[in-house]
Amino acid sequence: MRRVYSCDSVPMAWHIRNILEEHGIYSIVKNDKLYSISGEIPVSECLPEVWVRNSLYFEYAKKIIEQVESENIEDEDDWCCHNCGEQNYANFGACWNCSVAIQARE
Ligand SMILES: [Zn+2]
Known part of the structure; x- marks a missing residue:
């Protein structure tokens, strides 16, 4: 398991995850539920994160995410x-x- 992405938006984290899945990369979103109580714990500790299950896909996933971020959604x-x-x-x-x-x- 390796973290490839974190952001301050849960929908964005899921957006990234969906795109990775479309490329055949199995990934999960962490902290998407914690975010709703972020008022009680430091935001930096509960940002949504996207993790790839297989580290072999890490670089590939990074490239895809860079592409997504460079595009205007x-x-x-x-x-x-x-x-x-x-x-x-x-x-x-x-x-x-x-x-x-x-x-x-x-
Ligand atoms: Zn709903």
Whole structure:
């Protein structure tokens, strides 16, 4: 297990994870739940992190993330979860927070 990414946004961490998965890299998001109580512990200790399971993919994952960060993320297709109200990126098929699937749009 190796950490490839950390940021101050849980949806962004999940966005990165989804993209890594699309490239066949198995990864997990850590601290995505802790973030909600970040008011009580130093933020730097509970930032969402993305970890790759296999260290062999570390460099590859880093490259992908660099690419993602250099691209401007279009937010016009972002959607709000109808169940919990959290913001989700357009490429999420289900809410990162409560796993409810995206509501069909017209
Ligand atoms: Zn939700």
